[in-house]
Amino acid sequence: MSATAELPARPAARSGPSFARVVRAEWTKLLGLRSTHVVAAVTVAVTGLLTHLSASASSGDPGFVATRNLGDALPLAFLGPLVLGVLVGTGEFSTGTFRSTFAAVPRRVPVLLAQAVVTAAVVLVVGVLSVGAAVLGILPAAASRGTTPDLGNAGVPQLLLGTVGFLVGAGLLGLAAGALLRRAVPALVAAVVVLLVAPVVLAFAAEAGTDPLAEYDPEHPPPATVLVNTVETFTPVGAGSALTNPGGGGLDGAPDLGAGGSALVLAGWVVVPLTAAAIRLRRRDLG
Amino acid sequence: MTSAEALRRDRTQRRAVTAPRVLAAEWTKAAGVTSTAWTVAGTVGAAGSLAFVLGSFAGPGSAVSGTSLATSGYPLAQLGALVLGVLIGSADSATGTCLTTYAAVPRRLPVLGAQVVVTGALAALTGLAAFAVSVAATAGTAGTGRAAGAPWALSDPQDLRAAAGYVLFLTGAAVCGVLLGALLRRPLAALTTAVALFVLADQVLAANPGRVTGTVRALLPGGGTRLFADDAQLAALAAGGGPDLGARGGGLVLGAWCLALLLLAGHRLVRRDVA
Numbered sequence: 001m002s003a004t005a006e007l008p009a010r011p012a013a014r015s016g017p018s019f020a021r022v023v024r025a026e027w028t029k030l031l032g033l034r035s036t037h038v039v040a041a042v043t044v045a046v047t048g049l050l051t052h053l054s055a056s057a058s059s060g061d062p063g064f065v066a067t068r069n070l071g072d073a074l075p076l077a078f079l080g081p082l083v084l085g086v087l088v089g090t091g092e093f094s095t096g097t098f099r100s101t102f103a104a105v106p107r108r109v110p111v112l113l114a115q116a117v118v119t120a121a122v123v124l125v126v127g128v129l130s131v132g133a134a135v136l137g138i139l140p141a142a143a144s145r146g147t148t149p150d151l152g153n154a155g156v157p158q159l160l161l162g163t164v165g166f167l168v169g170a171g172l173l174g175l176a177a178g179a180l181l182r183r184a185v186p187a188l189v190a191a192v193v194v195l196l197v198a199p200v201v202l203a204f205a206a207e208a209g210t211d212p213l214a215e216y217d218p219e220h221p222p223p224a225t226v227l228v229n230t231v232e233t234f235t236p237v238g239a240g241s242a243l244t245n246p247g248g249g250g251l252d253g254a255p256d257l258g259a260g261g262s263a264l265v266l267a268g269w270v271v272v273p274l275t276a277a278a279i280r281l282r283r284r285d286l287g
Numbered sequence: 288m289t290s291a292e293a294l295r296r297d298r299t300q301r302r303a304v305t306a307p308r309v310l311a312a313e314w315t316k317a318a319g320v321t322s323t324a325w326t327v328a329g330t331v332g333a334a335g336s337l338a339f340v341l342g343s344f345a346g347p348g349s350a351v352s353g354t355s356l357a358t359s360g361y362p363l364a365q366l367g368a369l370v371l372g373v374l375i376g377s378a379d380s381a382t383g384t385c386l387t388t389y390a391a392v393p394r395r396l397p398v399l400g401a402q403v404v405v406t407g408a409l410a411a412l413t414g415l416a417a418f419a420v421s422v423a424a425t426a427g428t429a430g431t432g433r434a435a436g437a438p439w440a441l442s443d444p445q446d447l448r449a450a451a452g453y454v455l456f457l458t459g460a461a462v463c464g465v466l467l468g469a470l471l472r473r474p475l476a477a478l479t480t481a482v483a484l485f486v487l488a489d490q491v492l493a494a495n496p497g498r499v500t501g502t503v504r505a506l507l508p509g510g511g512t513r514l515f516a517d518d519a520q521l522a523a524l525a526a527g528g529g530p531d532l533g534a535r536g537g538g539l540v541l542g543a544w545c546l547a548l549l550l551l552a553g554h555r556l557v558r559r560d561v562a
Binding site: 050054057058072073075076079083086087184185188189192193196197199200201204205207208209224228 | 337340341342344345351356359362363366370373374474475478479482483486487488490491494495497499500
């Protein structure tokens with residue numbers, strides 16, 4: 001009797017789904033999946049291994065500086081957080097969990113925010129571990145030349161911090177694409193077009209728009225180069241590379257946004273699709 | 288019942304699962320989902336639009352030839368071909384249809400073969416359409432007062448080779464996609480692997496030029512882009528530090544990837560549980 005008397009009293013004592021509880025539920029869902037652990041482990045391992053291979057390959061060069069190879073494999077590392085974000089964003093809809101999730105949290109949007117929080121937290125850990133793996137990867141090459149890599153060297157802390165920031169941005173971009181499109185393959189295709197195909201296309205456009213025989217003046221680049229560089233500055237990859245190299249001064253003819261401005265551009269690429277996803281979640285049917 | 292009818296019934300019962308029928312079944316499955324039509328239309332449209340936009344960048348004295356402009360939509364076309372293949376290759380396992388499929392075709396391998404044939408044929412037609420649209424989209428810009436080259440022309444053997452190579456490369460990419468889908472059985476995992484192999488690894492290696500990275504880069508499936516590269520692009524690739532494969536060698540690399548994936552996917556299909 002005492003058990004049945006206590007049970008109805010408990011929900012009344014705790015008031016509804018608070019944001020902290022929604023975050024905890026999303027945390028359980030994310031860490032309860034094997035795919036999360038696999039993606040995290042593969043990302044860290046591949047980053048460390050490729051940095052090691054790249055540093056070893058160039059350790060024979062005269063004037064070898066180990067810290068220059070730190071960022072070699074990091075362009076590859078963002079695919080892991082991106083896939084993780086897509087999995088978080090689409091997981092509800094591909095498995096049908098959304099029925100119970102949104103029955104428990106009828107306001108819906110807190111779920112998306114909680115997913116953003118847990119994705120950012122997990123990718124932050126993965127990013128720090130990946131950067132750590134990259135640092136470990138250059139150690140053997142540096143030791144073979146009898147040097148110790150100087151991590152306090154000019155630009156290195158910014159490279160490491162900027163890389164972690166870019167990885168978090170990539171994870172949240174994947175989440176936003178997944179939550180907006182609700183299907184894994186279209187979401188990944190959209191994210192890959194923005195992050196991987198756009199740089200190739202811009203490089204070809206720059207090549208097509210310039211005369212190889214004309215003298216190149218960095219102060220007055222041709223209009224096509226200015227256009228391509230301006231577009232590149234405002235793409236997530238352009239913002240990411242500016243974030244890892246804040247002293248770079250921007251591309252020729254394009255506005256120099258600096259580290260803060262590049263972070264804002266990257267944040268915009270996350271916030272705009274995430275807002276669209278929130279509107280779709282709030283206004284439209286779920287499935 | 289006449290004897291002719293009995294004979295016909297006997298024949299159909301005896302040869303219930305024939306290769307043409309498996310092919311027809313796989314064709315129905317592939318053509319029956321809207322995603323296939325969307326992927327094909329999206330690929331052709333995206334490749335053509337990209338070629339048009341890039342063509343509008345080319346001005347007098349530009350460094351690129353009319354041939355390379357016509358093939359410049361390939362980054363999106365290859366993504367479309369990979370998606371097409373991955374969706375066809377993983378659909379059976381992702382939806383659970385595999386139980387029915389392999390109950391009907393217990394030898395299993397003919398299904399994989401039929402999926403490869405259907406995907407290859409679809410991708411070849413898609414590539415042909417994408418190339419035709421790209422040529423039409425760049426015809427206005429290429430050849431107008433440009434130093435580097437005339438627009439794409441059927442009569443030029445190099446241009447003809449680029450056209451055939453473009454179609455072949457997209458066919459190979461789609462076949463790799465369908466085999467990765469059959470091997471990994473999950474669309475997202477297969478697409479991620481395909482993107483890493485075709486796009487990401489190539490970009491990372493290209494950013495760190497050297498003899499080792501050049502060699503690895505040439506041996507990735509993206510080495511198949513040599514199939515439609517013009518002479519200037521081939522020379523630039525050969526100067527990157529890797530072996531000078533040429534167009535034929537690039538095609539062989541892509542073919543070797545298809546073959547290796549076919550062996551892996553076939554092995555898993557025949558030796559392991561289907562679900």
